[in-house]
Amino acid sequence: MSKDRKKNSLKSDIIYPIVGFIALLLVISFMITLVLDIFIDGFEKLKDPSFYISYPSRFPEKAGILSGWVGTLLVMLGAIFWSLLIGIPAGIYLEEYAKKRGFLGKIETIIEVNINNLAAVPSIIYGLLALGIFVYRFKFGESILTAGLTLSILMLPVIVVNTREAIRRIPRDIREGAYAVGATKWDTVRDHILPYSLGGILTGLIIAASRAIGETAPLITIGALTFIAFLPPSPFTTEFPFLSYERALEALMSPFTVLPIQIFNWVSRPQAAFQINAAAAGFILLVLTVLMNALAYYLRQKVRRKYIW
């Protein structure tokens, strides 16, 4: 190697880190610009308390996000319920019960590959699934129930994967110890596996929920309305037993809107005043996502420190 060339290649090791760092700074400034842009655009509305307690309106200055955030809250409650109901048992099955050989072993492999594939399906396809199955074949309509089910399918792969990872970290000794004192498989799962993996499962749930809360496309596909000037009926009553089954069902079946759809609707309007509303609501959604991700990050660190096997 000639002296000149050697000098040049050593120089590359001084220049490259600078170039790489600039590329990284570019990404970080992209992120900062995004956050600042929607914060500044929406500031006027963000500081207006009536924005949070008003229904959408034809007049941009009167419009608010009340039906949006109530809808988001109800839909997310449904989505979390359904995705945990299926996701945790599915994760436990794959880690603790699944046979590695034989016919059941084949099914296990199919389930596993399938979950990996589900995680990569475009979210709008889930919307088409929900439109075809929940809305038209099951006749759930364009309701809060349908929306919750749709988002739960999106969350499911994340929850299964995180449940499995959390369970896998529990050492074999714990299970052997439980079996040695006569515990059945279910005893072991209930008293040891589940409690120890709860932190990891919770982390997965929060990450999944933070993705689902910003999802727009699948909910547009199932026919979420953009203009909702009422709230679903409250299932609580003043008389005993304070909870009305009919009204709860009515709430589940009522049409809805969610924050992201409200934002989409405002962005699509030509009047600039609506775009202030879109920016404000977008900033709120972004803050929610940041908070959920930060919480998941914190929980993950905490769990790792709590159980060191």
Added chain:
Amino acid sequence: MLAVFFTAGFITIFITVGIVYVLLSDAFKFFQVVSLKEFLTQKEWTPVFATKKFGIWPLVAGTFLIAAIAMVVSIPLGLLIAIYLSEYASVRVKEIAKPIIEFLEAVPTVVYGYFTLLFVTPILQKIIPNLEAFNSLAPGIVLGFMILPYTASMAEDAMKGVPQRIREASYALGATKLRTATHIILPAAVSGVVAGFILGASRAIGETMVVAIAAGMYPNLTLDPREPIQTMTGYIVQVALGDLPYGSIEYLSIFAVGLALFIIAFVFNSIALWLRSRIREIY
């Protein structure tokens, strides 16, 4: 209890079966009215006009144009960052950079849509005078950043996975860090890096809200990034926003488009999964 757990696992298969069933059955009804030949050979997509034409190519072209722009932005930027993070950066820089890059994918896409339409496009219009308000350039660039968790972060993971002894052997022969990174580490990690690129492209193809908001609603068989276009996902959103009677030809058409999108995404993901499985075989 076993039965309960098994059922839960089995339901996840039903979801895939459900997707395939819904897409196939409604697309089948669509293809009874519009021939598959017309769908695949016509060059016009005008389902809302009086004379309806259903040639999917304008939508496919729009989809791939946006994905291509996203990749042009994302691959160089992602590789630069991946090499920097994997071979040069200190632990502290990595600890800050990784969560930020991962967060790019967590930002609600409707927020990206707003940012693209009302911030990125106006800026680009100052540089490129005849850029239209709806175009494929701005959404493509923003998607390029959005998929960095795949093109930068996954590439970095793959490069970090290359055993340290290989790195040290290269240094021992007198190679610089950069030469080691580009000539030894990158080739060794190539399946993982390319798998990340393909997953990123698949994500850009399936992305909906950014393109629905900022790319326009105009099926346009063009490769000009300045013109408004429509993607496959954008068409599904446009139709879903209207009030369509169940079983009408427009209603059925979104399932045919959805089926095409599902097949494309499935092919991309299968290639990526296959590439990733190859990483483990080498060492």
